[in-house]
Amino acid sequence: xxxxxxxxxxxxxxxxxxxxxxxxxxxxxxxxxxxxxxxxxxxxxxxxxxxxxxxxxxxxxxxxxxxxxxxxxxxxxxxxxxxxxxxxxxxxxxxxxxxxxxxxxxxxxxxxxxxxxxxxxxxxxxxxxxxxxxxxxxxxxxxxxxxxxxxxxxxxxxxxxxxxxxxxxxxxxxxxxxxxxxxxxxxxxxxxxxxxxxxxxxxxxxxxxxxxxxxxxxxxxxxxxxxxxxxxxxxxxxxxxxxxxxxxxxxxxxxxxxxxxxxxxxxxxxxxxxxxxxxxxxxxxxxxxxxxxxxxxxxxxxxxxxxxxxxxxxxxxxxxxxxxxxxxxxxxxxx
Amino acid sequence: xxxxxxxxxxxxxxxxxxxxxxxxxxxxxxxxxxxxxxxxxxxxxxxxxxxxxxxxxxxxxxxxxxxxxxxxxxxxxxxxxxxxxxxxxxxxxxxxxxxxxxxxxxxxxxxxxxxxxxxxxxxxxxxxxxxxxxxxxxxxxxxxxxxxxxxxxxxxxxxxxxxxxxxxxxxxxxxxxxxxxxxxxxxxxxxxxxxxxxxxxxxxxxxxxxxxxxxxxxxxxxxxxxxxxxxxxxxxxxxxxxxxxxxxxxxxxxxxxxxxxxxxxxxxxxxxxxxxxxxxxxxxxxxxxxxxxxxxxxxxxxxxxxxxxxxxxxxxxxxxxxxxxxxxxxxxxxxxxxxxxxxxxxxxxxxxxxxxxxxxxxxxxxxxxxxxxxxxxxxxxxxxxxxxxxxxxxxxxxxxxxxxxxxxxxxxxxxxxxxxxxxxxxxxxxxxxxxxxxxxxxxxxxxxxxxxxxxxxxxxxxxxxxxxxxxxxxxxxxxxxxxxxxxxxxxxxxxxxxxxxxxxxxxxxxxxxxxxxxxxxxxxxxxxxxxxxxxxxxxxxxxxxxxxxxxxxxxxxxxxxxxxxxxxxxxxxxxxxxxxxxxxxxxxxxxxxxxxxxx
Numbered sequence: 001x002x003x004x005x006x007x008x009x010x011x012x013x014x015x016x017x018x019x020x021x022x023x024x025x026x027x028x029x030x031x032x033x034x035x036x037x038x039x040x041x042x043x044x045x046x047x048x049x050x051x052x053x054x055x056x057x058x059x060x061x062x063x064x065x066x067x068x069x070x071x072x073x074x075x076x077x078x079x080x081x082x083x084x085x086x087x088x089x090x091x092x093x094x095x096x097x098x099x100x101x102x103x104x105x106x107x108x109x110x111x112x113x114x115x116x117x118x119x120x121x122x123x124x125x126x127x128x129x130x131x132x133x134x135x136x137x138x139x140x141x142x143x144x145x146x147x148x149x150x151x152x153x154x155x156x157x158x159x160x161x162x163x164x165x166x167x168x169x170x171x172x173x174x175x176x177x178x179x180x181x182x183x184x185x186x187x188x189x190x191x192x193x194x195x196x197x198x199x200x201x202x203x204x205x206x207x208x209x210x211x212x213x214x215x216x217x218x219x220x221x222x223x224x225x226x227x228x229x230x231x232x233x234x235x236x237x238x239x240x241x242x243x244x245x246x247x248x249x250x251x252x253x254x255x256x257x258x259x260x261x262x263x264x265x266x267x268x269x270x271x272x273x274x275x276x277x278x279x280x281x282x283x284x285x286x287x288x289x290x291x292x293x294x295x296x297x298x299x300x301x302x303x304x305x306x307x308x309x310x311x312x313x314x315x316x317x318x319x320x321x322x323x324x325x326x327x328x329x330x331x332x333x334x335x
Numbered sequence: 336x337x338x339x340x341x342x343x344x345x346x347x348x349x350x351x352x353x354x355x356x357x358x359x360x361x362x363x364x365x366x367x368x369x370x371x372x373x374x375x376x377x378x379x380x381x382x383x384x385x386x387x388x389x390x391x392x393x394x395x396x397x398x399x400x401x402x403x404x405x406x407x408x409x410x411x412x413x414x415x416x417x418x419x420x421x422x423x424x425x426x427x428x429x430x431x432x433x434x435x436x437x438x439x440x441x442x443x444x445x446x447x448x449x450x451x452x453x454x455x456x457x458x459x460x461x462x463x464x465x466x467x468x469x470x471x472x473x474x475x476x477x478x479x480x481x482x483x484x485x486x487x488x489x490x491x492x493x494x495x496x497x498x499x500x501x502x503x504x505x506x507x508x509x510x511x512x513x514x515x516x517x518x519x520x521x522x523x524x525x526x527x528x529x530x531x532x533x534x535x536x537x538x539x540x541x542x543x544x545x546x547x548x549x550x551x552x553x554x555x556x557x558x559x560x561x562x563x564x565x566x567x568x569x570x571x572x573x574x575x576x577x578x579x580x581x582x583x584x585x586x587x588x589x590x591x592x593x594x595x596x597x598x599x600x601x602x603x604x605x606x607x608x609x610x611x612x613x614x615x616x617x618x619x620x621x622x623x624x625x626x627x628x629x630x631x632x633x634x635x636x637x638x639x640x641x642x643x644x645x646x647x648x649x650x651x652x653x654x655x656x657x658x659x660x661x662x663x664x665x666x667x668x669x670x671x672x673x674x675x676x677x678x679x680x681x682x683x684x685x686x687x688x689x690x691x692x693x694x695x696x697x698x699x700x701x702x703x704x705x706x707x708x709x710x711x712x713x714x715x716x717x718x719x720x721x722x723x724x725x726x727x728x729x730x731x732x733x734x735x736x737x738x739x740x741x742x743x744x745x746x747x748x749x750x751x752x753x754x755x756x757x758x759x760x761x762x763x764x765x766x767x768x769x770x771x772x773x774x775x776x777x778x779x780x781x782x783x784x785x786x787x788x789x790x791x792x793x794x795x796x797x798x799x800x801x802x803x804x805x806x807x808x809x810x811x812x813x814x815x816x817x818x819x820x821x822x823x824x825x826x827x828x829x830x831x832x833x834x835x836x837x838x839x840x841x842x843x844x845x846x847x848x849x850x851x852x853x854x855x856x857x858x859x860x861x862x863x864x865x866x867x868x869x870x871x872x873x874x875x876x877x878x879x880x881x882x883x884x885x886x887x888x889x890x891x892x893x894x895x896x897x898x899x900x901x902x903x904x905x906x907x908x909x910x911x912x913x914x915x916x917x918x919x920x921x922x923x924x925x926x927x928x929x930x931x932x933x934x
Contacts, residue, residue: 058508061472067508083508217470218444244470251441273472274440277433328429335472335506 050080051302052100053109057088060215060244061272063111065335066136066292070109073295077303090117097121101128107302108132110147112139115186122147131305133298137186144313149301151315153290155187158319159194161288162267165321166205166237169265169285173204174237177227179249181215181241187290188212191241191269208235213245220248228256233263240268243275243287250283261285271322273334279327289320292335348665355657356650363649367642375635379609382631386611386624389547390554394613394622396543397556400452401515401617404533405493407450408517411458411531416442421528422521425463436466443468454512454536457504458519459484460529471505478504479529487516487530495618497558498565502534511537513564515618537565551633552608552626559619667695671702683710719901726898727779746800758799765795773823780902782930783850783857784816790825790848797833805837807846815850815857819928821902827891828861828921836865836919844918855927862920868913880909892921899923 051074058064067083074081082105086093090113100108101124108125110132112118119140125132125147132147143150166174176199181188192210199205209227213219220240227235238253240246246268250260258264260283268275271289278284294317301311322330411417420439426432443456447468450456456468459478467473478484483503487494494516501509512534519528544554544567555566609631612623667689674685683706689699743766750759772781772789787809794807807829829846837844847862868876880896896909903925913919 060470061506064471064506064508068506071508217441218448221441247437247470248441251438254438274437274470278437281430281432281434281437283434283437332475 048078048080049106049306050082050103051107051109052082052084052097052103052105054084054086054093054096054100054111056086056093056111056113058085059088061274061335062242062270062290062292066111066295069293069295070298073299077299079299079302086113088113090114093118094121098124101125101130105130107305109298110134110139111136113137114139114184115189116140116184131302133301135294135298136292139186148305149311149313149315151294151297151301152317153319154316155190155290156194156197157316158187158269158288158290159191159196160198161194161319161321162191162239162269162286163195163198163205165286165288165323166239166265166267167198167202170205170237172202174265175206175208175235176237176239177224177235178207178210179213179220179223179238179240179245180210181212181245183212183214187269188241195239207239213240213248215242215244217244217248220245221252222248224249224252225256228252228258233258236264238264238266240266242290243268243270243272243278243284246284246287247274247278250278254283271320271330271334273331276322276327276331276334279322279324280331282324286321286323289322291317291319346665347668348661351661351664352654352657355661356653359653360650363646367646371635371639371642374638375632378635379631382626383609383611386552386609386626390611390613390622390624393543393547393554393624394615397540397620397622398615398617400535400539400543401495401615403450404453404515404535405517405617407446407453407456407533408493408515408531410446411443411456412517412519413522415522417458418519418522418528421458421460421462421464421519422523423462432464436464439464439466440468440470444470452535452539454534454539455502455505455532457502457532457534458529459504459532461527462529465504467505469505471502471507473505474503476504483514483516484530487532488518488527490518493517493618495559495620497560497562498537503532511565513537513540513558541565541567548624548626551630552624554622554624557621557623564620664695667691667699671698674702674706678706678709683707683713722897723901726894726901742800743796746796750799762796762799765792765799768792769796779822780819780928781822782816783811783818783820786820786822786825787811787816787848787850789823790829793826793829794846801833801837804843805833805846806843807848809848811848811850812852815852817930818857819930819932820857820925821898824895824899824923825859825861827895831891831921832861832863832865832919836863836867838865840864840866852927853924856924857927858922858924860920860922862918864918867915867917867919868911869915870913873911873913876911895923899925 053067053070055063055067058067071081071083082100082103084096084100086096093110093113094117097108097110097118098121108130110118110121110125112122112134115138122132122134122139122141123146134141134143134147134150134152136152138150138152141147166176178192178195180192196207199207209231211223211227213223223245224238238246238249240249246266249266253260253264260266261281265285266283267286267288268284269288269290271287271291275284275287279287297315297317301315304311320330417439420435426435439458443458443466447453447456454469455471458464458466460466461479463479465473465478481503483494483496486496496514496516498511498513500511501507502512503514514532514534516530516532518530520526521528540556544556544565547567548554553566556564558564607628609626609628610624612621614621667687671687674687677685685706687699687702689696691699743762747759747762750762769789769792772785772792791809794805794809798805798807825848829848832846837846844864847860849860849862851858876892880893892909899907899909907924907926909921909923911919911921
């Protein structure tokens with residue numbers, strides 16, 4: 001559906017009045033305030049420190065869980081949180097950071113959408129003297145120098161653990177389809193690297209197709225459909241960089257009459273609730289955890305920094321591995 | 336004499352200034368006021384029209400959005416595959432349940448992908464299954480036991496649920512969401528299979544409203560219960576005003592079906608306002624807009640400022656122009672007035688230096704000419720008076736000429752010796768009268784009767800001396816006697832005739848004096864039968880008398896001529912008619928002047 005813009009409103013009204021009123025219109029145009037910075041109402045007043053959080057988007061459960069976790073933790077510790085949503089745009093995210101700098105928040109938590117594109121924002125925060133904590137993904141900057149600290153998962157290790165599980169499952173022999181995440185993002189890069197580091201040691205394991213599906217479920221389904229069209233059933237394993245693409249791929253396989261978990265095994269990363277359901281359903285072989293809920297660590301770092309203590313430049317979250325053995329146990333806690 | 340300095344309000348310049356200023360002020364004020372009234376009328380009308388258009392447009396956009404949501408509900412509820420899934424019992428095996436759930440989620444997601452403006456589609460099955468289109472992490476709960484589930488089942492059509500925080504069945508960041516729902520009826524059995532829900536983020540609706548009033552009012556959407564779904568209150572007003580405005584708008588939105596109104600609650604902080612509301616076709620929610628009237632007149636503020644600036648500017652300009660022109664006009668007049676005062680005090684050496692060629696210039700020219708003439712006249716008058724005084728003195732002196740007095744007294748002495756008493760009496764009487772009339776209380780103008788009397792007495796005395804060689808006659812009509820004449824004009828003429836005419840002739844002579852009215856004048860003739868004059872002599876004498884500075888041996892003639900001219904004008908000089916050996920006639924005319932001075 002296309003939303004038509006409503007009529008231009010008052011500026012046009014003034015124009016309609018003709019030349020006589022032109023001046024008045026100009027006056028009123030001058031008076032019109034610049035639109036206020038987006039996001040929640042800014043608690044500028046003194047008192048509790050203000051934390052700005054730049055989220056990439058809220059289009060998937062992982063992000064929603066992360067945001068809700070940070071909110072909860074901020075509230076519990078008496079911080080005020082200003083949430084900005086980049087709506088999947090790196091450009092907007094740079095502007096978001098700049099607006100937080102302009103509002104003189106005390107800390108910025110940034111979940112960078114892309115590796116290279118966010119560097120100017122990080123540099124700007126550094127130059128403004130606002131401590132910045134990078135979460136989830138890395139960006140093109142030096143932890144401990146350009147910004148305070150990085151907190152997230154070790155994506156290379158995640159890729160390695162999926163590969164090790166797959167090697168074991170397939171006895172070192174499999175033709176693998178790889179569904180890659182958002183091109184150029186650090187999880188996409190690192191999960192591909194980690195996976196390859198392991199399978200290179202096993203000549204029987206080879207990647208036959210590697211395609212991007214943007215970390216999205218419907219995209220995963222669509223890309224999988226195309227792969228099946230292209231190569232038929234000539235593969236035994238699917239490695240998806242995240243759960244969503246894996247679940248999408250499962251639907252494509254089922255529609256094509258290929259039984260996931262039987263004809264083809266699937267493995268992914270994140271450990272979300274739907275993924276655990278798929279594991280329990282026997283369709284997804286394994287999901288390596290990439291926990292979104294580590295706000296406690298983030299705020300521990302902030303508290304330590306406020307107390308003047310040295311904080312580690314890099315904190316790596318502990319990732320669990322969910323398979324049919326433990327999925328039922330963890331599903332109610334999964335994000 | 337006017338006062339030295341004209342009073343403030345009476346000065347010509349001040350009156351002109353006030354006049355000009357009043358004219359300008361009144362016309363500019365009338366113009367500004369009509370402009371203002373016209374403009375504010377147009378603004379109000381346009382604002383009203385725009386508000387109506389805007390609210391209708393927003394209502395139409397919102398209806399489109401909600402209609403999409405309703406279509407989605409229909410689509411899902413009537414989908415045979417969905418019906419089939421919901422008809423099946425709750426799968427006992429958890430693996431089967433999860434597998435089915437993920438599969439149906441994908442199917443819903445496919446529908447959802449064509450509806451960009453909705454947030455999520457959810458199915459709550461009567462069999463205990465729950466599906467979602469947006470892949471958000473499902474919450475756990477007994478959805479069939481909720482009030483909204485019951486409400487949707489009860490209602491035949493679409494149920495619209497006002498804003499609530501977060502979706503009912505999935506994890507969100509708790510953003511405000513509105514939900515519409517519809518029950519799914521088994522097409523085979525008519526049994527209820529569950530409900531389908533569609534979520535729309537309030538933010539999506541806000542996008543429809545945002546910025547449309549440009550910070551001048553409040554537009555919003557109310558649900559069926561009159562709760563504010565969302566509003567764009569970018570009114571740059573105090574929070575209290577904004578709250579009141581929203582409250583006010585809600586009242587308006589709730590009370591009226593569709594229409595605009597202009598009103599203002601008493602004691603309202605926002606004052607009078609313009610409002611328009613319109614119910615939606617899809618769900619009977621209401622879009623509304625409120626613009627405080629003071630926002631409408633905000634532009635008027637700048638227009639008023641502009642008008643005031645123009646007004647002041649025009650008035651200043653007008654004042655300067657009036658000052659300049661009135662100065663240009665009245666300065667020469669002031670100068671003229673000052674010069675006039677000097678003229679009043681007798682200074683005729685003034686000159687108005689103006690080169691302009693307008694009326695003022697002509698005035699200056701005329702003034703200069705007038706002063707010049709006045710100067711000439713006064714000089715003339717002065718000179719005449721000098722001359723007159725001298726002439727009078729001379730006439731007096733001539734009259735009491737010691738020589739004449741000696742001769743007369745000598746004659747009286749002889750008469751006394753001869754003991755001619757009667758003649759002594761008449762001679763002395765004549766001398767007495769002669770002297771009395773000659774003095775005549777200092778009057779310069781006397782009646783012809785007195786003048787004739789005077790000359791007669793003179794002749795009586797001379798007759799006494801000259802005896803038979805002198806004869807005389809006087810013929811003056813009695814009706815002329817009361818007219819006026821300069822005194823002592825006849826006697827010198829007679830004396831002249833006597834000494835230069837008759838005395839030099841060996842034979843007796845006659846002096847004849849006549850007066851007659853002629854064409855509104857009186858003509859006097861003094862004739863003698865003396866030796867007469869040659870034409871050359873007559874011409875020379877006439878010329879000498881015509882020249883004011885000229886001297887003549889005929890001292891008496893000159894005196895008479897001058898005085899007649901001074902009193903009666905240059906046209907009244909003496910004229911001579913003479914023939915050698917036969918005699919001379921001297922004549923002159925005077926205007927008819929009555930005793931009261933009239934002509």
